[in-house]
Amino acid sequence: MKYVLLLMGNHDGPRCGEDEAPGVEDFVAYDRELQEAGVLAGGFALTDPEDATTVMLDGRGSEPIITAGPYAESREFVGGTFILDVADLDEALRWAAKCPGALDGRVEVRALLDL
Amino acid sequence: MTSDDVLARVHREEHTRLLATLVRRFSDLDLAEDAAQEAMEAAVVAWAERGVPRQPLAWLITTARRKALDRIRRDAGLAQRLARLHVEQDRVAPAAEDLALDADELPDERLAMLMGCCHPALAPADRVALMLRFVGGLSTAEVAQALLVPVPTLQARITRAKKRIATNRIPLTVPDDPAERERRLPLVLTAISLVFTEGYDATGGEHPQRAELTAEAIRLARITERLLPDSAEATGLLALLLLTESRAAARVDDGVPVPLEDQDRGAWDRRLIVEGIRLAERAAAMPDAGRFAIQAAIAAVHAESATFVGTDWRQIVALYDLLLALGEDPVVRMNRAIAVGRADDPATGLELLRALADEPELARHHPYHVALALFHAEVDDDEAAAAAWRRALTLADNSGHRRFIQARLAPRG
Numbered sequence: 062m063k064y065v066l067l068l069m070g071n072h073d074g075p076r077c078g079e080d081e082a083p084g085v086e087d088f089v090a091y092d093r094e095l096q097e098a099g100v101l102a103g104g105f106a107l108t109d110p111e112d113a114t115t116v117m118l119d120g121r122g123s124e125p126i127i128t129a130g131p132y133a134e135s136r137e138f139v140g141g142t143f144i145l146d147v148a149d150l151d152e153a154l155r156w157a158a159k160c161p162g163a164l165d166g167r168v169e170v171r172a173l174l175d176l
Numbered sequence: 177m178t179s180d181d182v183l184a185r186v187h188r189e190e191h192t193r194l195l196a197t198l199v200r201r202f203s204d205l206d207l208a209e210d211a212a213q214e215a216m217e218a219a220v221v222a223w224a225e226r227g228v229p230r231q232p233l234a235w236l237i238t239t240a241r242r243k244a245l246d247r248i249r250r251d252a253g254l255a256q257r258l259a260r261l262h263v264e265q266d267r268v269a270p271a272a273e274d275l276a277l278d279a280d281e282l283p284d285e286r287l288a289m290l291m292g293c294c295h296p297a298l299a300p301a302d303r304v305a306l307m308l309r310f311v312g313g314l315s316t317a318e319v320a321q322a323l324l325v326p327v328p329t330l331q332a333r334i335t336r337a338k339k340r341i342a343t344n345r346i347p348l349t350v351p352d353d354p355a356e357r358e359r360r361l362p363l364v365l366t367a368i369s370l371v372f373t374e375g376y377d378a379t380g381g382e383h384p385q386r387a388e389l390t391a392e393a394i395r396l397a398r399i400t401e402r403l404l405p406d407s408a409e410a411t412g413l414l415a416l417l418l419l420t421e422s423r424a425a426a427r428v429d430d431g432v433p434v435p436l437e438d439q440d441r442g443a444w445d446r447r448l449i450v451e452g453i454r455l456a457e458r459a460a461a462m463p464d465a466g467r468f469a470i471q472a473a474i475a476a477v478h479a480e481s482a483t484f485v486g487t488d489w490r491q492i493v494a495l496y497d498l499l500l501a502l503g504e505d506p507v508v509r510m511n512r513a514i515a516v517g518r519a520d521d522p523a524t525g526l527e528l529l530r531a532l533a534d535e536p537e538l539a540r541h542h543p544y545h546v547a548l549a550l551f552h553a554e555v556d557d558d559e560a561a562a563a564a565w566r567r568a569l570t571l572a573d574n575s576g577h578r579r580f581i582q583a584r585l586a587p588r589g
Contacts, residue, residue, distance in 0.1 A: 062345045149347045150297055172344045175256065 063102055063146050064153040067169040068162030070140040072110070075165055077140075083161035088141075091161055095143060100156065103144035110138035140166070144173070179223035186232045187216060188388040192313045194236050196285035198244060199348055205310065205338050207244055207254070215240035286311050287399045290367065292348025294360035302337035304367050309334055312371035313392055322370050350403070361404065365413045365468060368396045372417050377433075377574075390421055401455075408462035412469030415455035419475035422448035432579045437484040449479045470499050489519035506535040514547050522554035542571035546581070 078084035088106070095101040113131045131138055140162065147153050150170070157168045191212065198208035215236045229235040248255045293306040308319040320330040340346065351357050375389025397414040404410045426439040456476040459469035474495045481487040496512035499505070509532055517525015529548055538544040549564035562585065569581045 064344075149345045150295075151347050151351075154297070170344075 062149060062153075063144060063173040064150070065171050065173060066104075066143045066145065066153075066157050066160055066162070067171060068140045068142065068160065068166060069137050069169055070110070070162075070166045072136045072138070082165045087161035091159065092143075094159070095145065095156065100145045100147050100152075101143065102146040104142045106141040107139065110140075113138075179228050180220070182228045182232060183216070183219050183223060186219075186236065188313075189391070190233045190236070191216075192289075192311050192392070193284060193286055194233065194240060195310060196289040197237055198240055199289060199310075200285040201241060202244055203345065203348070204254075205341060207247065208240075211240040211244035211247065212236075214243040218243070284399060286396060287403060288349045290364045290396065290400075291350045291357065291360050292346070293367075294363045295346050295348075296359075297344060297346050298337055298340060299333075302333045302340075303363055304370070305330060305333045306337050307364070307367035308370060311396065312367065312374075313389065314371065314374060318374060322374055357404065358407075361400075361407060361410065364400060365397075365409055368393050368400065369413060369417070369468070371396070372420070376420065387424075390417075390424070393417060394421060406462070408459045408465040408469045409467075411455050411462070412459035412465065412467075412472040415452045415459055415472035416468055416475055418448045418452035419456065419472065419479050421445070422452060422479060428576065431576050432583070433576050436478065439484075441482065444479070452476065453479060467499060467502055470495055470502075487518070489515050493519050506532060506537045507541065509535075510538055510541075510544050510547065517551055522551045526551040526555060540571055542568045542573070542577060542581075545571065549584070 075082040092101070092104075110131045115128045115130065115132055117126045117128075119126060143156075143160070145153055145156055147156070150172075153170050157163065157170050160168050162168050194212050194215070195208055198211055199205060202208055202211075218239055219232075219236060223229070223232075289311045290307055293311070294303050298306070305319055305323060308314045308322060309316065312319075314322065316330055316334070317327055320327045323330065325333075341348070351360070372390055372393035375386040375391075375393060394414070394417050397410075397417050401407075401410045401414045422445040423436075423439060425445065426441070426443040427434055452472070453476050456469070456472035459465055460473050462469070474492055477488055477491050477495070492515045493512060496508060496515055499508050500512065510529065513525050513528035513532065515525075516528055526548070529544070529551060532538050532544070545564045545568035549561045549568060552558075552561035552564055565581055565585045569578060569585065572578045572581055
């Protein structure tokens with residue numbers, strides 16, 4: 062069963078590596094741990110959320126509305142993901158609890174939809 | 177006994193066990209429910225034609241597993257979802273459960289279901305609903321009554337929880353981590369006690385007692401106690417249920433409840449009392465003794481007393497004080513007031529009861545008005561007593577309670 066760990070950050074929180082927040086080396090170590098356990102099935106780290114571009118449609122067939130930056134009303138953003146291939150939710154939750162992204166942020170665990 | 181009678185008994189006593197076994201096997205509540213239902217339907221025909229099998233439960237499990245596999249074969253999407261669970265292997269080799277013919281040797285998966293239903297990934301409000309519905313064997317309407325929510329709300333909760341379990345593959349198992357088991361235990365014990373209460377004093381219908389539910393709750397409490405023998409609360413709950421059950425034969429007369437003071441104590445089950453007292457004493461001596469251990473101690477004081485008037489009411493008041501120290505609870509307050517009324521005098525008990533009149537939970541709790549009526553009568557205020565009886569009558573939720581109250585409202589002579 063595949064689960065994605067969505068590493069949620071907050072615009073008001075410390076940046077990666079700042080203060081006591083986990084730094085790049087923490088994520089690299091975690092990545093290695095997942096690989097060694099044979100549960101890593103993908104994932105990606107993302108650039109800063111303020112560099113995002115948002116696309117919205119005002120209805121079917123309408124012209125796309127393109128805005129610079131993330132959806133303005135949200136203070137939360139996805140900073141990166143890990144895709145895990147594990148037996149069940151308990152195993153996914155055990156890995157999520159070890160994820161550096163759970164410090165000073167939160168990790169949302171979602172099962173992948175099997176299409 | 178006809179095959180239909182046997183089937184009805186097996187359905188009553190073993191349906192949740194059949195369901196738990198299927199959930200364990202297929203990790204899919206809907207599939208398990210459908211397969212169990214189909215197996216029951218198949219049994220109606222097969223048992224009437226060929227006689228009841230020697231091990232009805234084993235027969236039902238085998239048949240239901242076959243029905244589930246048939247369904248998986250027909251439904252490609254389902255097959256894909258379940259492929260990782262290695263159900264494929266079953267098609268060639270029979271699993272161990274098929275060979276174990278003795279029902280007692282079949283693994284009992286109900287505790288795994290109970291613990292699984294308390295998974296932290298499930299919404300707290302959904303957990304008890306799932307336990308009562310799928311392990312307690314209560315109908316949707318009964319669960320709604322027990323949890324004081326409308327039936328559609330309850331149905332929505334169950335649907336939502338089932339979807340969450342399936343979508344996220346939430347394991348319905350006993351956690352390996354002892355600390356996690358401890359965390360889930362209080363809710364498991366609460367659910368078991370609610371099943372017992374529903375059986376002991378049904379919310380609806382014509383039968384105030386439903387023996388299959390009290391028996392089921394005691395079985396579940398035994399399994400839990402066996403798994404966690406060092407838990408004061410698991411031990412306390414089992415003691416409490418056994419001591420309460422020991423009065424079963426004396427507490428109802430022709431469908432009408434008999435109050436503790438009028439019960440024939442000779443009809444109390446000594447065997448259950450001996451076991452219950454032993455467990456209650458063990459629970460009380462453990463460091464984490466909580467509300468079930470204390471309630472078991474209260475039940476033990478009643479069980480040890482040869483007469484109602486000879487009951488050690490002071491000790492019972494002291495135990496209610498311990499319960500209140502764990503948390504404020506209007507029903508416990510009410511019971512303490514009644515005990516004070518016996519330990520001191522009815523007027524003092526009545527005063528304490530009347531001080532609770534503004535508690536909304538008690539205002540619609542018919543035993544509160546029954547207690548008021550009894551104490552008003554004891555201090556010779558017949559008018560107030562009659563008013564309290566009438567109020568109790570409008571709130572009583574089964575026919576036994578109504579008949580009990582009507583008998584006291586009716587003019588004597």
